[in-house]
Amino acid sequence: MxxxxxxxxxxxxxxxxxxxxxxxxxxxxxxxxxxxxxxxxxxxxxxxxxxxxxxxxxxxxxxxxxxxxxxxxxxxxxxxxxxxxxxxxxxxxxxxxxxxxxxxxxxxxxxxxxxxxxxxxxxxxxxxxxxxxxxxxxxxxxxxxxxxxxxxxxxxxxxxxxxxxxxxxxxxxxxxxxxxxxxFDTACKVYAEQIGNLMMDALSAKKYYHFVRLMGRAASHITLECALQTHPQAAIICEEVHQQNKTLADIVDEIADIVAGRAEEGKNYGIVLIPEGLIEHVPQIGALISELNELLADVTTDVQIHDAVMTRLSPANLAVFEFLPASTRQQLLLDRDPHGNVQVSRIETEQLLLQLVDVELEKRRKEGKFAGKFAGITHYFGYEGRxxxxxxxxxxxxxxxxxxxxxxxxxxxxxxxxxxxxxxxxxxxxxxxxxxxxxxxxxxxxRGKDKPVIKKALVELEGPVFKAFQQMRRKWAQGDCFRSPGPIQFSGPNADAANFTLALELGTTKQINIA
Amino acid sequence: MxxxxxxxxxxxxxxxxxxxxxxxxxxxxxxxxxxxxxxxxxxxxxxxxxxxxxxxxxxxxxxxxxxxxxxxxxxxxxxxxxxxxxxxxxxxxxxxxxxxxxxxxxxxxxxxxxxxxxxxxxxxxxxxxxxxxxxxxxxxxxxxxxxxxxxxxxxxxxxxxxxxxxxxxxxxxxxxxxxxxxxFDTACKVYAEQIGNLMMDALSAKKYYHFVRLMGRAASHITLECALQTHPQAAIICEEVHQQNKTLADIVDEIADIVAGRAEEGKNYGIVLIPEGLIEHVPQIGALISELNELLADVTTDVQIHDAVMTRLSPANLAVFEFLPASTRQQLLLDRDPHGNVQVSRIETEQLLLQLVDVELEKRRKEGKFAGKFAGITHYFGYEGRxxxxxxxxxxxxxxxxxxxxxxxxxxxxxxxxxxxxxxxxxxxxxxxxxxxxxxxxxxxxRGKDKPVIKKALVELEGPVFKAFQQMRRKWAQGDCFRSPGPIQFSGPNADAANFTLALELGTTKQINIA
CATH class of the missing domain: 3.40.50.450 (Rossmann fold)
Known part of the structure; x- marks a missing residue:
């Protein structure tokens, strides 16, 4: 040690x-x-x-x-x-x-x-x-x-x-x-252990896609590190979603493409990692949440919330709001955090995505474009890692x-x-x-006011960590390159190793073993 | 090693x-x-x-x-x-x-x-x-x-x-x-790691009750072992529920009593462990599921299922069925397993119990019998342990x-x-x-037929494992005796130790460190 x-x-x-x-x-x-x-x-x-x-x-x-x-x-x-x-x-x-x-x-x-x-x-x-x-x-x-x-x-x-x-x-x-x-190091390794276990289960049972939501609201560092640790079929990085101005439908399409591609090889199982902050990073939904945060900053009762949404929300954002499933709409209006913001961590994005992917695949099935099986199980790994x-x-x-x-x-x-x-x-x-x-x-x-704050460090899309992921993700999507890192060890050969994110950022390693 | x-x-x-x-x-x-x-x-x-x-x-x-x-x-x-x-x-x-x-x-x-x-x-x-x-x-x-x-x-x-x-x-x-x-040994230790982490979180944040559903459909060995590993406020053992002919309301009352007792000491947090098989072990619900298993053995379409339930279910069981929340009723009728049985593992018992405990506490609050706070978070630890x-x-x-x-x-x-x-x-x-x-x-x-099978070993209520739990559970309920066993280790002082259940059954230890 x-x-x-x-x-x-x-x-x-x-x-x-x-x-x-x-x-x-x-x-x-x-x-x-x-x-x-x-x-x-x-x-x-x-x-x-x-x-x-x-x-x-x-x-x-x-x-x-x-x-x-x-x-x-x-x-x-x-x-x-x-x-x-x-x-x-x-x-x-x-x-x-x-x-x-x-x-x-x-x-x-x-x-x-x-x-x-x-x-x-x-x-x-x-x-x-x-x-x-x-x-x-x-x-x-x-x-x-x-x-x-x-x-x-x-x-x-x-x-x-x-x-x-x-x-x-x-x-x-x-x-x-x-x-x-x-x-950060500990949380990622706790989650990666569980994700690795799910992967071995998926690979053994060959019948489920596991949609895993992970902590990380503003930035997707946890999801990115867990992806490097475990090699999932897909890992959504909010910063990329934001930069590319992706819609929910784009993300659903990408996942459905991966599922369909694997189904052609008879592989109806896999792992999808989703950062909890996803939906506020989808620009169309981010805009909605942002307006909700302003509108609801000083509003507390159900009636006030309902009024604020129905009468004061801009037409564009109201349309997005009404497009979401009822359960998600409900979650968007749940108790606010002490900063007055939408409790994004309460939104079951993994359920939302699973439902939407399922709908998309059924649509493709009817069009004769998908003949695989799709069964999903959702997980939220949050408090366990803290x-x-x-x-x-x-x-x-x-x-x-x-x-x-x-x-x-x-x-x-x-x-x-x-x-x-x-x-x-x-x-x-x-x-x-x-x-x-x-x-x-x-x-x-x-809360509708300008305030001096410490800037959050987001995933840098031109940085070495995202690059390492970007380089491998297609291979991981189609192949079964799963990596199960196992439980955190306090002694033994790798017990002292820090996470991949830090190693890549420090330049300790240019390329990690992520094949 | x-x-x-x-x-x-x-x-x-x-x-x-x-x-x-x-x-x-x-x-x-x-x-x-x-x-x-x-x-x-x-x-x-x-x-x-x-x-x-x-x-x-x-x-x-x-x-x-x-x-x-x-x-x-x-x-x-x-x-x-x-x-x-x-x-x-x-x-x-x-x-x-x-x-x-x-x-x-x-x-x-x-x-x-x-x-x-x-x-x-x-x-x-x-x-x-x-x-x-x-x-x-x-x-x-x-x-x-x-x-x-x-x-x-x-x-x-x-x-x-x-x-x-x-x-x-x-x-x-x-x-x-x-x-x-x-x-069994591995699964319990994977779950106990996560439960221990949640406990430290509950104890630090002091604002949530975590309701954790664990695998174990017929027998509650996993829940019992995890309780010995972690010392939660409550752990429901199906065999006891069955033997004492407890109703759901009894179980809800017991949990609410613990929450109320802790609230008097200002402790509005804790951990409740629930085996996934619970609801079929509540005799009134077990009887319902048992009849459903027989009725639905050869029934496949939604219409047939609906007919079977509404026209052929006995009046007593129909009353129990209609008492359950709609979401639970829905879950009882979900896809059957290959043996034709209700997929008990799909029933979110932890959600069901959390909702019922919340209702009970609100009732007590109105009667002036409860003045604490109660906020719950649910978890299902299943596939991660396999x-x-x-x-x-x-x-x-x-x-x-x-x-x-x-x-x-x-x-x-x-x-x-x-x-x-x-x-x-x-x-x-x-x-x-x-x-x-x-x-x-x-x-x-x-499936409605007699069949030779290997008898499942249930938790023995007179055995040393349950006795060890029974001896400590009141203390664990009221106190903060949490034990976080940490991640599974492959080397080091305790890496080779088997689980408490085995140690107690083998008589290696008469009393384990469960204070």
Whole structure:
């Protein structure tokens, strides 16, 4: 378990580098006084494997470099800061959480600290608690929040540094300085195990198409990585759908073509991977959802929703809305998330696609163009991937990020995201540092208002990962090139290998074994 | 990986024991002539992890003990015998399938060799192919079939021995001589990994109840084992439901009581495990399904089905039928399986229960008896568990059974099931033998007719496995005693451990760590 125990190796580098983070980092007026530190940590948003190791890495940093320091865990997300709901995290408590999945040591939550009032409360809390640093583990929204808090604390002359840690299984929080977000590696491998198992089942039973919906709303990194891991008949990448302005009917046609092509060879089985965000990336439906998000931002009752849809939706979008099956229409209007957006993850896109492919194939059958059998089974692999035991990669990456975050606070840095790079090298050779959160930000429209946010990293259609997929997908569609990667291992020959996405992006490999 | 490579150890025992199998075994008139053997193998029914290792173990036996022998794989199930659809399995081919999941080396199928005509064809085929033995890997039905074939071949004076191998992830093919069926260990551990992940998610997010349906139609062994592995808030055991004559309303009440009890402590989350066979084990619904199975045995069109239900169903069962939600009624009438039975696995019992629990809690809320939150998410873990890489236990058990099956054929034994016992000892000390299939058989009603079948082993409510669960379940219901066992490991400290069910039944442990 080289990587698993390897955080200590990387942390040596961390402590070296933490004294000289990115030149563009802003310093607070005040350096942390004395050798003892008080640092608070908060977990924000959906779970991702490795969260406990971030806390563990931070505790290690404090124990090793600043003995006598205090680590405070804010409970159940950013709301815990506002409520001063917290716990002291000691080594005794930490011991049983290292390398485990879940965020339950301190909990997580989706509250946001955005309003003037909340910002003032948060500032008062960190002042009252006399904390030198606040570590925020979260996705793009939470790190945007971290940037705002850093600014707020600095402008009030508070000593509290704010450091972000990139967390999201979706893998869409990365950039030139942030190689990956934690939890992505584990989630993909949990899903790939299950997909591989389904493939062996499909290949053995030879009678079903499995339509598998995977997490990944804004970006299709998970679906792409799972495709590279398992070699399915089809994997839909939202970024491509969007770029090529595909309609639902186009996608259905493509899948039906693959099914029909395989049927000619007597192969009436296969696997189709679908990212949960698909339907909002189909431009015609994306436009519909986008208008719904605006229209329904401040609307709550069923009657209001119905009125908003029937009277205020533009005719073009109303037509698209009415084209969808009743069950999908219903799902589009379900409870909104805290950002006021359609809960895209509730839409059973895999069912929708299966139904539409079935209809298309029956049409072709009547026209004498399809003579195969088509029976589908749907799956949604979602929550299972968020709280697994972290892979060795995520375990080590998280310990390292936690350690680095501590070092950045000790160095009086604020408004940075903790980073580790050279991830293709052995863990002891990773280099670490901090990257300004503000450099990642842009303007996006939310709840009908412009807002500064961290830009989500989408799948790059000209990047090496999509290219690797593009090169192989026709072969995978027609052939039976299934790859079943098996369960995550914590020891053994491949236990430390990171995912294909990272390897391709780092250039560790130009071509992976995806034949 | 002691067990994984350990089949060789056990096979030493196998070869010793195979010369003296159970006294009650019947011998064919003819012993296998010469040193070379021709053995056929067929995989029947649903996939179970380890099938390829049975073939590998059989090939090892032939290579080591009867060099120059031929191993014939009948393709895509028993139908492959009738069609003479087959392939030679050599070490070159076998090499890449050892320790892998799935049945795709030779495929599987659900055809049955039952009619006089089919039995005659099968006899002609084994005669034409000059095979000394036929190994049938399957569940209760397939092994019943194996017994019939053994009888048929013997009565025709054919030399072909028939040996069964116990395969079913459901774990319901076991008895005093057959410790377990292969695939059960792996399937339970695949499901337990996912359930454990969901638990950590529930505990971290603190806002959902996950209702998880698991495979296991006739018996609830999988649900029981998964409960011991993970410690959920509730796990429904069909055998108990049946014995206590519980209604759906009783079950819904019990779950609602647990939810309400936890809500009083502010815990609005948890996990409920549900075996897929539940609704036919609720006696009132079991009676309905049983009558439907008889009524619809020879009925195919929608109109006939509707007529049969509305005009011929007894008034009591019609009332129960009409009490069910429309979606469930629809599911009860879906395509029948090849035995003419309701496809119980298609019924989304987890959805049904979630809806009914929600209704019950809303009722209690109005009565002022429930003030908590209740939000549910449903899951079905099924196909994912059938084709995983086998656990070390299943890998070794299957290699051993394959080896033993070869030895039994070489010894001229027929109508036996290959067995391995002392499974609580290290693999090299397992003892092996054969147990007469006919000793496992009884009479059951199928498609409205009496038929000899192998009796399914149900969960014993007075047995040590259920007792272990019963002892802990109240504590698990109210507390947060979640256990996340993590992904199956192939090396490391616990990689070789078999499941709790087997350990408790073998008396290896009186009490397992289920606190």
């Amino acid at each position: 080289a990587l698993r125990g390897g955080a200590e190796g990387a942390t040596a580098a961390a402590s070296l580098r933490s004294e000289e983070p990115s030149k563009s980092s802003r310093q607070t007026g005040q350096e942390a006084a004395g050798n003892c530190l008080r640092i608070g940590i908060v977990l924000s948003g959906g779970q991702a494997a490795g969260g406990h190791n971030v806390i563990g890495g931070l505790l290690d940093y404090l124990s090793e470099r600043h003995p006598g320091s205090q680590l405070i865990g804010f409970k159940d997300g950013p709301g815990g800061i506002l409520k001063k709901s917290r716990m002291d995290i000691t080594e005794d408590i930490m011991a049983e959480f290292r390398n485990t999945g879940g965020f339950h040591l301190i909990g997580s939550g989706r509250d946001k600290i955005e309003s003037k009032e909340h910002l003032a409360v948060a500032a008062q809390v960190v002042k009252d608690l006399d904390v030198d640093g606040l570590i925020v583990c979260g996705g793009d929204d939470s790190n945007t929040n971290a940037a705002v808090l850093a600014e707020e604390f600095a402008s009030r002359g508070l000593k509290t540094c704010v450091i972000g840690v990139p967390k999201t299984i979706d893998g869409d929080l990365k950039n030139s300085q942030v190689a990956t977000s934690f939890g 709280c697994s035991f972290p892979t060795n990669f995520d375990a080590a990456y998280c310990s390292t990020l936690g350690y680095v975050a501590g070092a950045l606070v000790a160095g009086g840095k604020t408004g940075l995201m903790a980073t580790a790079s050279s991830l293709d090298k052995p863990c002891a050779d990773w280099t670490v540092g901090g990257y300004p959160l503000i450099d990642m930000m842009c303007i996006e429209r939310r | 002691a067990l994984r490579g350990g089949a060789e150890g056990a096979t030493a025992a196998a070869s010793l024991r195979s010369e003296e199998p159970s006294k009650s075994s019947r011998q064919t008139g003819q012993e296998a002539a010469g040193n070379c053997l021709r053995i056929g193998i067929v995989l029947s029914g649903g996939q179970a992890a380890g099938g390829h290792n049975v073939i590998g173990g059989l090939l090892d036996y032939l290579s080591e003990r009867h060099p120059g022998s031929q191993l014939i794989g009948f393709k895509d199930g028993p139908g492959g015998i009738l069609k003479k659809s087959r392939m030679d399995i050599t070490e070159d081919i076998m090499a890449e399938f050892r320790n892998t999941g799935g049945f795709h080396l030779i495929g599987s199928g659900r055809d049955k060799i039952e009619s006089k005509e089919h039995l005659a064809v099968a006899a002609q085929v084994v005669k034409d192919l000059d095979v000394d033995g036929l190994i049938v890997c399957g569940g209760d039905d397939s092994n019943t079939n194996a017994a019939v074939l053994a009888e048929e071949f013997a009565s025709r004076g054919l030399k072909t021995c028939v040996i069964g191998v116990p395969k079913t992830i459901d774990g319901d093919l076991k008895n005093s001589q057959v410790a377990t069926s292969f695939g 084709c995983s890489f086998p656990t070390n236990f299943d890998a070794a058990y299957c290699s051993t059974l394959g080896y033993v099956a070869g030895a039994l054929v070489a010894g001229g034994k027929t109508g036996l099931m290959a067995t391995a016992s002392s499974l609580d000892k290290p693999c090299a000390d397992w003892t092996v033998g054969g147990y007469p299939l006919i000793d496992m058989m009884c009479i059951e009603r199928r």
